[in-house]
Amino acid sequence: MQWGGMNSWVLTVLVVIAVACCAVMLLPGNESPKAGDLATGPVSTATATASAPASAPTTTTAPKWTPPRFKARQNERDKMVRVIRAYGLRDKAVLKAMAAVPRHEFVLPRYSRRAYADTPLPIGYGQTISQPYMVAEMTRLLKLTPKSRVLEIGTGSGYQAAVLTHFTPHVYSIEIVKPLAESARKKMKRLGYSVVNVRAGDGYYGWQKQAPFDAIIVTCAAGRIPPPLIRQLAPGGRMVIPVGRPFAMQSLMLLEKRADGSIRSKSLMAVAFVPMTGQVGKK
Amino acid sequence: MPILRTRLTVALISGVTIALELVLMRSLALRFWDHFAYLIISAALLGFATSGTALTLLRPVVLPRRRGVLVGLAMMLAIAIPLALRAAEHVPLNVQAFTRNLLDQAGNFVLIELILTIPMFLAGAAVGVTLMDEPERIPGHYAANLLGSGAGAGGAVALLTVMTVPEAMTVLAATACLAGLILLPWRRLGAVLAALSGVAVLAAVQLLLPWAPSMSQYKTLPLLEWSGAETIHRCWGPLGRIDVLSGGAVHYVPAGFSPVCEEEIPPHVLIILDGDSATGVFRTRSPAEFAFLDYTTAALPYRLAKCSSVLILGAGGGGDIGLARFHSSGRIVAVESNPQLISVMIGPLRQRGGGIYRASGVEVVNVEPRGYLSGGGEKFDLIQIPFFAVSSAGEAAASESYLYTVEGFERMLERLRPGGMINIACEARTPPRGGLRLFATAAEALRRTGRQPREHLVMIRAIGTVNVTVFASPIRPEQTRAVRKFCKVRNFDLCRLPGLRNEQTNLYHELDEDYYESAGAILGGESERYFDNYIFDVRPTYDDRPYFFRFLRPLAAVELVGRLGSFGRGFLEVGYVLLAVALLESVVLAAVLIVLPLIGRAGGLRRSTGKKRAFGYFLLIGIGFMFIEMSFLQRLTLYLAHPLYSAAVVIGAFLVFAGIGSSLSRRWRSPSTVIRRAGLVVAVISIVYIFVLNELLYPTQGWPVWSRAILAVGAVAPLGVAMGHMFPTAMRCLGAERPTLVPWCWAVNGFAGVVATVGAVLLAMEIGFSGVAALGAAMYLGAMIVAVPATAKRDG
Structure with a gap:
């Protein structure tokens, strides 16, 4: 039999290879949680937001990924989620993710009691873990799907990246402070968020090797939007970034790259983030 | 007291005091920002005034031993200068957190002022003691005081020109010591031993406690250094310290940069003035490598008309010179007020991009921009004013600026050829303020020169930048079309253009409060009502009130804080708040210290x-x-x-x-x-x-x-x-x-x-x-x- 000039046995071989590949991809990885307070039972796989997908995904096959589940201090997390809801954020997938990630594991021990307060907290090296509402809102703005490839600039404690894994297993995160990057990497592994790829480096340049990204989230303030990040945004992709002078009020911006490469952006709200170190964009 | 030696001592102490004020201003500008000048002036006058109160109370003790007290005060001043500097370094004042943590930071602010008041108190007391001399001698002593002060002002500039701030401080401490030694009764062994002990203590402080002015961790320079940027050159001068930074952590994105620009930004170093104000110096081999700047709002005038001669008011790192050369401008006059910056560009940075100052067709003039404009003479096709930030935390709210005033624009319009343009960009903030004031100021200058602003003004914006272009002649239809094309290609938004409709605005970078309607209101007949009702003060600024960077009205500040709570404090302008705190504190202290001597019986003041x-x-x-x-x-x-x-x-x-x-x-x-x-x-x-x-x-x-x-x-x-x-x-x-x-x-x-x-x-x-x-x-x-x-x- 001929089909488009291709022999049937060749087609059969290709189908077999494709099925084998899919099977390999679907095999369970080594992401099982290890922390003492982890729940034993699996939970649902990555949850898409209620929002429409941002773009045609660049990754067509998503690995099977089950984010870890935690019991400890669930009441406090639920209370925190109620606070976030009070801001008017109603996205169920985002709220579910916020209710699932153990923020107390990401703060310094001395701030553990305040881990679920709706406030940023110091994590050392002049950096902070963001206010829970801000984490939720920025996550919502990205409109992630299970196939989205997302780049985070400013890993910090790793909390934001952990939240992102509840939407997609393709999470790449860059942190300029090497000890923070190392600590976040270890923490992710210990808690079971091993799909997060953490790299120590200068976020200004993005992660060219893994580009393009469907979403880029910048969790530190930039004087100007770094051009390399715009280039690494896929057509249809979204970037959330605080823009403004360091240690002052900045503007949280949502930037979208359209299919024709043109850029649309919007100033959403005034925020105060720690600065993107190494970048200057003012006189 | 010997008249001549007394007056020499008083003149030296007065000179040291004024010079100390200027050097302290420099030191605090390096640690924080320029607006601390008022803190120094307040500290100085507070010290003088407090010394008057102290002398009133201690009059019976001081009067019989004026000479010894004067010598002692001079020696103590010499020691107090270095000690006060070192003590002030330990006060954790955080200007950026000032409005958010008002009570704590106001306490730190007052503490620094009180520490710096100590040397001023000693100097004031020294002058005050001489005024307790015979009545007929007072005018002569007072004259010595004023003449010494006058010389000190000039001396400080000379000192800062030839040495660093720590070195200048050492010279001042040594001069105060000398002032004491001049009046020392050398035949009295006790006095000589005391004076020598003072000299020894001063030497010990200088040698054992080395000092260099620190820098707020919230400035740009510490952030960059911490990121691994390397300082390749540093120099000091009366206008500030210049640091040149290089390395992988240094990446400069120009203001008003298009998000769709595909051109690479050339390798560059950063020039940083006083640790904060940064400008990039681009290492290029030809003008063509400045193509990336054609994707900034600053490039707009070049796309509207041929700009053969360009005046750049603020040469900085040479970016705007590069843009003019990219567009083949034959005559480029670049004004730079900081002579050190020029020296750095044509010296250490000559091979790293600074050579653009010496490029053919480029003339760099060392003068203040407003001064150059007022000098008359050559006319230009384009006057380009580089981007300026509106100071997010409001640090510059109390700073005067004479370039962005109605009179400043009038001088610029006088220097334009027919068909010429002024192009100026500033930081766009939410809610809008700087861009609107710039627009209103330009409009008023156009009105005062007999032009119809509607026909002479274009406003566009990029992400974070507002750009105003002022035309000497009415905008032509083909220029209108060119502006639209320029913005479309670069994804910039139109805010004001003849024939612009609302639906054509706010397309690329969407804002809740766009500039279009505000610009219309400013140009319309109801502009006064608009200015009255807008939350920020965006009225035009004039030479008589040159506070371009002050936007927040006191009543609006109260309303914002009341409505938004602690978040609203983020809108407060630090420069203004610092002034208000300084005034409040001065009034309270003045009241206490003036009334204090009246309460007790000391000095016989009550009677x-x-x-x-x-x-x-x-x-x-x-x-x-x-x-x-x-x-x-x-x-x-x-x-x-x-x-x-x-x-x-x-x-x-x-x-x-x-x-x-x-x-x-x-x-x-x-x-x-x-x-x-x-x-x-x-x-x-x-x-x-x-x-x-x-x-x-x-x-x-x-x-x-x-x-x-x-x-x-x-x-x-x-x-x-x-x-x-x-x-x-x-x-x-x-x-x-x-x-x-x-x-x-x-x-x-x-x-x-x-x-x-x-x-x-x-x-x-x-x-x-x-x-x-x-x-x-x-x-x-x-x-x-x-x-x-x-x-x-x-x-x-």
Whole structure:
């Protein structure tokens, strides 16, 4: 039999290879949680937001990924989620993710009691873990799907990246402070968020090797939007970034790259983030 | 006390004090930002005033041993200078958190001021002790004080030109020590041993506690250094410290940069002034490599007309020169006010991009931009003003700026060829303010020059940047089309353009509050109503009120904080808040320290008569002196076109001529006549100057700076001489009749100066410097009315 000039046995071989590949991809990885307070039972796989997908995904096959589940201090997390809801954020997938990630594991021990307060907290090296509402809102703005490839600039404690894994297993995160990057990497592994790829480096340049990204989230303030990040945004992709002078009020911006490469952006709200170190964009 | 040596000591201490103020301003500008100048002036005057209170209380102890006390004070001043600097370094003042954590940070602010007050207190006490000398000697001592102060102002600039801030501080401490040694009674072994001990302590402090001014961790430089950027060059000067940074962590994105630009930004280094203000220097081999700048808002004029000759007001790192060369401009004049920056560009950075200052067709001129504009002469197709930030935390709210005023735009319009353009960009903030004020100021300048603003103004914006283009001639239809195309290609938004419709705006970078409607309101007939109702003050700024960066009205601040709570504090402007805190603190301290000596029995002040009249007189001349000096300092700063040099010339001239006036005051027999005539002369000259000084001086704006300095000194001379009569004449009367009141009145006068210095700036924001000068004149008239009856009795 001929089909488009291709022999049937060749087609059969290709189908077999494709099925084998899919099977390999679907095999369970080594992401099982290890922390003492982890729940034993699996939970649902990555949850898409209620929002429409941002773009045609660049990754067509998503690995099977089950984010870890935690019991400890669930009441406090639920209370925190109620606070976030009070801001008017109603996205169920985002709220579910916020209710699932153990923020107390990401703060310094001395701030553990305040881990679920709706406030940023110091994590050392002049950096902070963001206010829970801000984490939720920025996550919502990205409109992630299970196939989205997302780049985070400013890993910090790793909390934001952990939240992102509840939407997609393709999470790449860059942190300029090497000890923070190392600590976040270890923490992710210990808690079971091993799909997060953490790299120590200068976020200004993005992660060219893994580009393009469907979403880029910048969790530190930039004087100007770094051009390399715009280039690494896929057509249809979204970037959330605080823009403004360091240690002052900045503007949280949502930037979208359209299919024709043109850029649309919007100033959403005034925020105060720690600065993107190494970048200057003012006189 | 030996007259000559006493006066030499007083002159040296006074010189050290003024120089210390200027060097401290430099030091705090490096650690924080420029607006700390008022903290230093307040600390100085507070120190002087407090010393008056202390001398009032300690008069019986001090009077019999004036010489020893004066020597001791000079030696203590020498030691206090380095110790106070080191102590102030440990106060954790965080300017960025000032409005969010007002109480704690205000406490730190006051603590720094009190620490820096200590050397000022010692210096003030030294001068105050000499004023407790024989009444006939007072005018001479006072003259030495003023002459020394005048010399100190010039000396500080010289010191900062040739050495670093720590080195200058060492010289000042050594000079204070020398002032003490001059008056030392060398035959008394105890005094000599005490003085030598002082010298040893000073040497120990300098050697064992090395000091260099620190820098706020919230400035750009520490952030970059921490990221791994390497400092490849550093130099100091009176206008600031320059650091040149290089390395992988250094990446500079120009203002108004298009998000769709595909051009690479060339390798570059960063020039950072005083640790914060940064400019990129691009290493390029040809003008074509500046193509990336064609994707900034600054490129707009080049796409609208051929710009053969370009004037750049702020050469900086040479980016705008590169853009002009990219567009083949044949004649480029780049004005740069900082001579050190020019030296760095053509020196160490010559091979790393600085060579653009020497490129063919480029002429770099070292002058203040406004001064260059006022000089007259060559006309240009384009005047390009580089991007400026509107200071997010409001640090610059109390800073004067003469380029972004209606008069500044008028001077620029005069320097344009027919069809020429002015292009200026500033930081876009939410809600809009800087861009709107820029637009309103340009519109007002166009109206005043007989043009219809609607036909001469274009406003566009990129992410974070607003760009205003002012056309000398009405915008042509093909230029309108070119603006639209320029914005479409670069994804910039149109805000104001002839024929623009609302639906054509806010397309690329969406804002809740767009500029389109605001721009329409500013150009319309209801602009006053718009200005009144808008939450920020975006009215045009004028030379008389040159506070471009002050947007927040006090009432709006209260409303914002009330509505938004702690988040609303983020909108408060630190520069303004610092001034208000300084004023409040000065008033409270002044009230306490003036009233304090009246409570106890020390010094016999309670029993003394004539306190109310003396209080009123010295309060009025204290406030009047500072009001008049501050307002003329502002006018002459603009005339001399260089803030630091003009401050040195004008303050120096005021002090020197007041000193001469003080010395001359001894010649007059009748105090009431002196006070009456001097008060009238001060009031009349001040009022006349308000109306005619600009007209008298501005025709000579194009003259060399030294000749303008001479004219400025000439303008100050009659005023200074007249003002110099008022204080010592009354002091002489008091010294003869009520000596117990002398130090107390010295305190009252000092406190009045503290309050007036800060108050003058806050007042000028509301009523302008002319209003402040008029108030100063009224104060002198008031003082005259208060004092004449009392002094007339003495005449009789």
